[in-house]
Amino acid sequence: MKTSDTELLTEAGQEITYSFEVTNTGNVTITDAAPVEAAFSGTGELSGFTPATATLAPGDVVTFTATYTATQADVDAGELTNTATATGTPPPGTELPPVPPSDVDIPGERTPGLLVTKTSDAELLTTAGQEITYTFAVLNTGNVTITDAVPVETAFSGSGS
Template sequence: MDVNDAELSASDSAEITLVASPDATFKKEGSVAGSGDPEAGDIVTYSFTIENTGNVTLTGIAIAEHLVGVGSVLFAEWPGAEGELAPGKSTTASAEYVLTQADVDAGEVVNVSTLSAVPTRGTLDDIEAQHSLSLASGAALTLVKSAVLYDDSGDGLANTDERIRYTFTLTNVGNVTLTNVTLQMPRCRGCLR
């Protein structure tokens, strides 16, 4: 038999291990609805963006909110199965929070959220995103002064020794709590306090 006429065959196998590198980005923004200075009762909308930047699929994706009072996190459409992101894919979510007077008085709301996910291979530590929302302070106070004459003589005129009662109405028309509010009348001689 001629070697050139022989049919040669050979086989071999090799196992290649692909390294799993699970990773993700987690971004968070926040804004207050409405115009003007923020007030207690205004709605803050938090927006989240999650992207799978690793090389394995992430499953069981969830966002935990640490600020008491934040509503349920609502996810937009998933690019694949619900709660999963394939490599290179992303999704968004949102949640709402109602401002309290304490938030407005503090001048900011600091909110921390945690993203958790389970990769199909490997491990992925939880990822935190913090957002600080500055709240403008609009302190303002109005004063309305009125007077009533006690016309003891009955002549319809303000005479010596007749009393005048002054009434003052102070109204906080700003968005922050006012403390140590005082009223002074330096030009009122003989006024009883």
């Protein structure tokens, strides 16, 4: 069984700890038991497992952990999905049956936002024909990447362009 300490993906840099519970459901001891990543949507690197492997007598349970630091691409995607199975070595002459996969899906909270600050190089309009340069600073205040951000003039009292 696979779980996560995180219920909601909210920002790049968020650290997520995955726990992989591996149970020996058979009647023989399994050596070198370990989780196996089957599918992971994360765009970064999942750490190695702790412990790396374990020996499991029948009925034994070991919890392995791995950590992941969310990337901006993960937040932009809106979710993280992770599927794992397990493997191990049974005694000679026996074969480990297929291990069913276990999934963890962490939904993302995407909150786009922009803030614009407009300034000009003139403090006072003094003459006709005076050239005024406006500067628009656009700030991404959300947690997702915004592409093609441009200021939009909503009101302008000048008679020129």
